[in-house]
Amino acid sequence: MMKQIYLYMCAGLMGLTTSCMDLEPEDYSQINTTLFPQTEKDALALMTANVYATFRNNSYGGIFNNASGVQTIGEMTTDVAACCWGGTAWIPLQQHTWDPNHQYSTINYTNFAKDLGKMLLTQDRIKDLQLGDDVRARFEAEIHLGRGWLGYLLYDFYGPVPLATLEELNNPLNDVVVARASEEEMKTFIETELKAAIASSALPTKVSKDEYGRFDKGLAYTVLMKYYMSTEQWSKAEECGRELMKSDYGYGLMDNYADIFTLENEGNKEIIFACVEQRGISLQLWHDHALPGNFPVQNTAIQRWDGYKVPWAFYNTFENGDDRLTSALVGKYTDNAGNVIFDEALDKVNHTEIYRQGAVPVKYGEDPNSTGDGSQIDWIVYRYADVVTLLSEAIVRNGNAVTQEAVDLLNMIRERAKLPARKVSDYVNVQAFLDDMLLERGHELWWEGNRRSDLIRHGKFIQSAIDRGETSTDIRERFAIPQAVINEGKGKIIQNPGY
Numbered sequence: 001m002m003k004q005i006y007l008y009m010c011a012g013l014m015g016l017t018t019s020c021m022d023l024e025p026e027d028y029s030q031i032n033t034t035l036f037p038q039t040e041k042d043a044l045a046l047m048t049a050n051v052y053a054t055f056r057n058n059s060y061g062g063i064f065n066n067a068s069g070v071q072t073i074g075e076m077t078t079d080v081a082a083c084c085w086g087g088t089a090w091i092p093l094q095q096h097t098w099d100p101n102h103q104y105s106t107i108n109y110t111n112f113a114k115d116l117g118k119m120l121l122t123q124d125r126i127k128d129l130q131l132g133d134d135v136r137a138r139f140e141a142e143i144h145l146g147r148g149w150l151g152y153l154l155y156d157f158y159g160p161v162p163l164a165t166l167e168e169l170n171n172p173l174n175d176v177v178v179a180r181a182s183e184e185e186m187k188t189f190i191e192t193e194l195k196a197a198i199a200s201s202a203l204p205t206k207v208s209k210d211e212y213g214r215f216d217k218g219l220a221y222t223v224l225m226k227y228y229m230s231t232e233q234w235s236k237a238e239e240c241g242r243e244l245m246k247s248d249y250g251y252g253l254m255d256n257y258a259d260i261f262t263l264e265n266e267g268n269k270e271i272i273f274a275c276v277e278q279r280g281i282s283l284q285l286w287h288d289h290a291l292p293g294n295f296p297v298q299n300t301a302i303q304r305w306d307g308y309k310v311p312w313a314f315y316n317t318f319e320n321g322d323d324r325l326t327s328a329l330v331g332k333y334t335d336n337a338g339n340v341i342f343d344e345a346l347d348k349v350n351h352t353e354i355y356r357q358g359a360v361p362v363k364y365g366e367d368p369n370s371t372g373d374g375s376q377i378d379w380i381v382y383r384y385a386d387v388v389t390l391l392s393e394a395i396v397r398n399g400n401a402v403t404q405e406a407v408d409l410l411n412m413i414r415e416r417a418k419l420p421a422r423k424v425s426d427y428v429n430v431q432a433f434l435d436d437m438l439l440e441r442g443h444e445l446w447w448e449g450n451r452r453s454d455l456i457r458h459g460k461f462i463q464s465a466i467d468r469g470e471t472s473t474d475i476r477e478r479f480a481i482p483q484a485v486i487n488e489g490k491g492k493i494i495q496n497p498g499y
Helices: 002-014 040-050 070-076 087-095 103-112 115-126 133-158 183-199 217-230 234-244 257-261 286-290 323-328 344-350 384-399 404-416 430-445 451-457 461-467 483-488
Strands: 271-275 340-342 379-383
Touching (some): 040 115, 070 451, 087 103, 103 133, 103 483, 133 183, 133 217, 183 217, 217 379, 257 323, 323 430, 340 344, 384 430, 430 451, 451 461
């Protein structure tokens, strides 16, 4: 399990510390490769620190953290997210006015672009260790997957990033500035790395329960599918989706939407990848960020900071009886005496600016053991409902026709939400289906980090912002490269157009 991997990492890294009585000065800027790594435990520590650590949600750390991770930042630029705090962090995202000095839109480049190099160095560090062939092959496959996945996430936000070679990484004192890759180089990098992971026989199709949290082929195919969708390679995306539907992977939809996100159902069949949380080691902060201070909870120790919302305009697009609305997204609640203390009208009185208004995105169940900040409920990154709806969309786009199979896949999601099934005859043309699918994915996956890429893929990201009253242009489909990176790039790091 990832919990085990994390503990191994701590133990392995503690082995690097020196006695506090050793007063001789040491250079800690580089690992002494004659001393570390040497064993499989050392290699596992490196893998955890330099590969897996990137893809965590640990309070304010990791690329999926609830404060500034890619899911949060991406959603905040769309119609499914608002924040009661307003301010210079959130309003520029909602208004599409961020710039190269805006911390929150650039933070995932600042924090994680360098991790591509760390993963490559890790691959180099472990290549000559005395490891079993299967262990070495699995580590290498996981590194390929990590590099391809991170490359995709960065490309989705910022476009191409620098791809340093091993020679450049091993000679940091040369002070060489690595230019951003070209579009084709970046695309080739992502696809090649993910395919290398998939091709490895050492990477399991789906990890066992005792290894829950490690990478597997299901994750690799999911990331590759999302990459193909974003680059409009519909037939390749369809192939990935069909692969993931095979019984070998064991994925399926949970019967009830709310059950996906609970402590008792961790590791359920719908989850493709989740950040594993454990009290005392790693906690996610969703309820801290999302629940108002007066929101009724069973565990009153849970922190409630009255932050994230789902705007009323989007909330009101749900159909009556949609279980995803009634079970996880709250538009009204009362106090113990039955008095309404929150609804749309009261929210608009308490939060006069539209950027602070919306329904409460509860989504996750309570952690009954929370003593304040943080929940030990695993944070879900990818799940099967995402794949099912993407496959449905890919089939229609690939064949330029609304098929019964595509509608059946859509209905898997609708029927789980307790909504009437669609029929092929409901759609007058392909565009009508795509519009319905876009809305359905919004209702299914709100605040899970898909809305921005969905709107961009459908050509509606900019128009959606304009419809909300913002002034936006096509340059906003990518975030800016941090100005500090441009300044240090000696003219070799070129800013995205329009910034």
